[in-house]
Amino acid sequence: MEESRVLCGANAYREKYYFDPAYARLPQRVQEELKILCVTFAEEIGGTILLRFSADGSLQVETAKDEGDYYYDDIEAELAVRRLLKENRTLLLQLELFHRAVILRQIPAQAASALPPEGETASPGAEASGRASAEEAEALLLAERYAKTEYAGEISLEDYIEELLRMQ
Numbered sequence: 001m002e003e004s005r006v007l008c009g010a011n012a013y014r015e016k017y018y019f020d021p022a023y024a025r026l027p028q029r030v031q032e033e034l035k036i037l038c039v040t041f042a043e044e045i046g047g048t049i050l051l052r053f054s055a056d057g058s059l060q061v062e063t064a065k066d067e068g069d070y071y072y073d074d075i076e077a078e079l080a081v082r083r084l085l086k087e088n089r090t091l092l093l094q095l096e097l098f099h100r101a102v103i104l105r106q107i108p109a110q111a112a113s114a115l116p117p118e119g120e121t122a123s124p125g126a127e128a129s130g131r132a133s134a135e136e137a138e139a140l141l142l143a144e145r146y147a148k149t150e151y152a153g154e155i156s157l158e159d160y161i162e163e164l165l166r167m168q
């Protein structure tokens with residue numbers, strides 16, 4: 001099993017953007033949004049940024065600087081990463097689900113158990129108690145639906161991603 005896999009990244013020093021062709025099945029709109037995220041980050045903060053999937057399928061944001069770059073501010077970069085994660089939380093969760101369902105071929109067994117009991121809505125502290133938010137549970141159910149129907153052809157990847165994006 002692979003250690004990790006880079007989804008995309010940008011380098012401010014070389015003014016380059018990279019997108020892994022294995023993810024070309026993502027809708028063009030999502031690919032463009034990722035490019036905007038990475039390139040904007042690299043232009044504003046400097047250095048390089050990588051969006052990388054770990055071996056367990058979680059998406060990680062990594063930044064780095066060249067050794068002689070005295071203008072790069074590690075604290076500013078960390079704050080920018082936190083802002084990026086907060087502002088794009090739904091998109092990043094959806095990318096994780098896509099990666100797990102399509103690339104790793106994992107079906108989330110916890111999808112149904114992640115939903116709050118019928119008639120009850122997820123509380124703000126639901127994540128701390130180990131229960132997913134209603135948004136996360138819905139995304140998990142969609143990922144499970146896609147993974148189960150992919151071979152039957154009941155729903156295309158594009159329809160699946162569009163459903164995920166409508167959740168935003």
